[in-house]
Amino acid sequence: MSPDRPPRGERWEDLLWQKHHYNDRTALKSGSYLRAYCPHCDASLIRGGMIRLESTTLGGQDGWVELSPYLNVFERRSDIRIPEGEELADLRCWHCHRSLRVEGLACGLGDDRVASVLVGVSSVRVPFYFCLARGCGWHRLDPEDVQRIILDDSQEW
Numbered sequence: 023m024s025p026d027r028p029p030r031g032e033r034w035e036d037l038l039w040q041k042h043h044y045n046d047r048t049a050l051k052s053g054s055y056l057r058a059y060c061p062h063c064d065a066s067l068i069r070g071g072m073i074r075l076e077s078t079t080l081g082g083q084d085g086w087v088e089l090s091p092y093l094n095v096f097e098r099r100s101d102i103r104i105p106e107g108e109e110l111a112d113l114r115c116w117h118c119h120r121s122l123r124v125e126g127l128a129c130g131l132g133d134d135r136v137a138s139v140l141v142g143v144s145s146v147r148v149p150f151y152f153c154l155a156r157g158c159g160w161h162r163l164d165p166e167d168v169q170r171i172i173l174d175d176s177q178e179w
């Protein structure tokens with residue numbers, strides 16, 4: 023477990039590391055920069071230092087959101103006013119405009135909609151799942167995938 027574990031409320035480590043008993047393994051540190059790519063067209067989703075995504079609200083309004091590419095940094099910008107806790111209907115790639123929503127996977131904190139992008143720190147890219155509700159910090163990386171990213175980034179390996 024990392025000694026500089028974030029306080030409760032930043033729940034990524036609570037969900038991933040405590041639940042899965044992989045505490046003996048190396049974890050990605052909070053603040054790690056994750057390159058983000060579209061799973062459909064492979065294009066980088068980074069624009070202006072943020073992960074940019076096209077969005078649609080439940081009311082059908084189109085706009086965009088930008089998310090921090092740093093793990094556990096929940097900075098979020100949007101051109102649409104979205105009430106805290108309200109889910110977006112959809113997020114799309116700003117290159118190919120295809121949906122990033124994942125059917126059949128729900129947020130671990132009770133929301134209905136989850137999206138996924140590919141992330142990596144070097145050449146390996148793995149799915150990163152996150153919740154579409156505003157203010158919900160739920161996201162998930164498969165522990166096996168985290169190990170692939172870390173090994174890929176390791177100089178010694």
Ligand SMILES: [Zn+2]
Nearest residue numbers: 060063115118
């Ligand atoms: Zn795309």
Ligand SMILES: [Zn+2]
Nearest residue numbers: 129133153158
């Ligand atoms: Zn959620």
